[in-house]
Amino acid sequence: MARGRDKGLIRLRDEALCRRYYYWTERQRLRFDDALRILSEREFFISEERIMAIVRRMVREGRDNSLKPVPKVKMPRLTNDQLSLFPEL
Template sequence: MSKGRDKALISARDRKLFERYYYWTEVKRLRFDDALQKLSSEEFFISEGRIMQIIRKMIREGEKVDGAELPAVGFNGFRVSPKAKCDARQLSLFP
């Protein structure tokens, strides 16, 4: 039996976090920073930086919510144009 956190549980948490982020930003039209704060302090109790890492990872992997892709999010919360070329190496420059 491996030590550490269960990867299936982490994956399920990340998926749920991504769905909740979609809900707050796309359905309820909450501002990006307000959605991050709500997810961090009221729903998942992890840092805003970690939430951003999870969201970026899910977007890079092409995850969808109800068949809709979430627009890419830059380091400062602004949406990134689909034509903008940004890879994992560039994203790693911003903690």
């Protein structure tokens, strides 16, 4: 007998999560961060980071073509030359 979480149940949860993410972002037109908060705090009780990881994985695997995950936000790196363009206050 296998130990740990049931892979079939995890797959079903991930599919349901993606359907709900699509519902909140596309049908209800919520911002993605508001949709993540609802999914995290009211519906699935897992972290927002984990939800985005699941959505990204499902999109990468091509299971649902209607989902488009939000890209990871990277902080811009400013150089001293770029900062010198702004006058000091």
